[in-house]
Amino acid sequence: MGRWETFSPCAGHKEPTQVSAKITPLYELHKELGGNLVDFAGYLMPLRYGSETAEHHAVRTSAGIFDISHMGEIFVTGAQAAEALDHALVGLASALEAGRARYTMIVNSEGGVLDDLIVYRLSRHGFMVVANAANAGVVAEELKKRAEGFEAAVDDQSENYALIAVQGPRAQAVLERLTDADLAGLKYYTLISGTVGGVVSFIARTGYTGEDGFELFIHSEDAVTLWKKITEAGDGELTPCGLSARDTLRLEAGMPLYGHELTADLTPYDAGLGRVVRLEKDFVGRDALAAVAESGPSRRLVGLVARGRRVPRAGYAVIGDDGSPCGVVTSGAPSPTLGKPIAMAYVGIGSTPVAVDIRGKQEPVDVVDLPFYRRTDK
The missing domain is CATH 2.40.30.110 (Aminomethyltransferase beta-barrel domains)
Incomplete structure (x- = not known):
């Protein structure tokens, strides 16, 4: 997922005439860096800082740093948190071990995709669900509805978290200068808690670029400090990157974009992602998806x-x-x-x-x- 939604920089856009969008904790820093800020999914985000092609190549050949703080972080906790998520999502959250992550989706009763998500299991009774910015509110409300009857609490903490991605073949080397965490031993789609540049963080080996890399979940007030420490550690190897490069990177990697390859009118099977659907369990939208699986998209x-x-x-x-x-x-x-x-x-x-x-x-x-x-x- 990572993962974007509803707006593709590569499809062209118009600069907003009125600013009504939210800002991330890194907004002022983006202005200092000369970022071309646009309204994306309700947030003012950098489209590019200079050449989007140069930013793209930097991630493919060295490393890039992205602000993805517009993403939503929704925590599901309680003795039946796993069962609630099994009921709410197409995947099997209960099969995850602590420290592991899984790409999944939440669908409506007709099997249409409401959002694609990454679910991280933090502990036996604790999960973090990461949703796309434009859909985070919908996902949080749906999870609350679907958790009724389960011993589980749903808490949307999106406003309290920032998210920084460091992606590319030199991403690990850059971050190793700032942390004692065992990044080499961190497998793809796993997560650990640690400090990076003295900042407490969830460190996940996930991304949306087709390259190796990490996503760092931190408290909002630490975002500027961490960004500056990472860019200092990556001097000569790390490039700030905006939405345009992120879009061409994910497109080359064949990763779906919500609002384009995924919508409420499309099922996971349409997108060739039927592998994430676990029909052996009961969940919202299961019967509709079972019918599609049988007949074919x-x-x-x-x-x-x-x-x-x-x-x-x-x-x-x-x-x-x-x-x-x-x-x-x-x-x-x-x-x-x-x-x-x-x-x-x-x-x-x-x-x-x-x-x-x-x-x-x-x-x-x-x-x-x-x-x-x-x-x-x-």
Whole structure:
């Protein structure tokens, strides 16, 4: 999840004429760094600091630091916290060991995705659910409703936490200069409690870039201190990165974006993520998803690589080999790593995409397996 929602920088945007968005604890620091601030999911966030392409390459080759404090942190605690989450989510939270994390989803009664989430098990009776910013309120309210009848409390602590991501092949080396925590022994999708630069933190080996990296959950008042210590420790190796680079990184890695590849009108099976659904247990939306699993989805998510230089953008029609529309692009951008325009799109089962209609002209594309990019050190 990590993970974004509703707004794709690569799809284009307009600067807000009125500022009504929230700010993160790092807002003033972003201004000092010359960040181009935009309204994203109700928060003023940096789109870029300089060149978004340079920021992208920094994460692929060295390390980048991101403010993702807009994400929601919702704590579920109590003797039946695990059972409540099993009922609320498509995954099996009760199977997690303390210190482990799992990618999952919360769906409505029809099986449509309300949000994709990461659930961290902090202790026997304690969990942290990380939701996308635009959906955090909805997720918190749904969890409260679905926890009724269980000995479990749901507490939305999003306003009290900041979240900093350090991503890239040099991320571990940078953070090791600031902590005695065993980062080398921290496996993917695990979490420990420790101090980084003297700041108490949950340290998770998770991310949304396709690279190795860490996400640091800290109290809001410590955000500026920690950011500055990390950037000082990473001098020459670490680049501040904004939303644009984060979007092209996740797109290359084939990671879904809420509001694009995931919506309340789509099921996990549509997105090719049926593996996260545990139909052997009862949960909200189970019957609807069981029916989809049996019949199969009516569409599939594919990767497209443009043969030319024009970029397939979200909302553009995908054209099949019979010359008629067979689907729609959900995300698209120039790929700094591949040097070609790429896109993800939903197309009908059995259709053969051959082009994308870009402003009235059919531009040829090739269908490829996702992800577009996979790091070689896995």
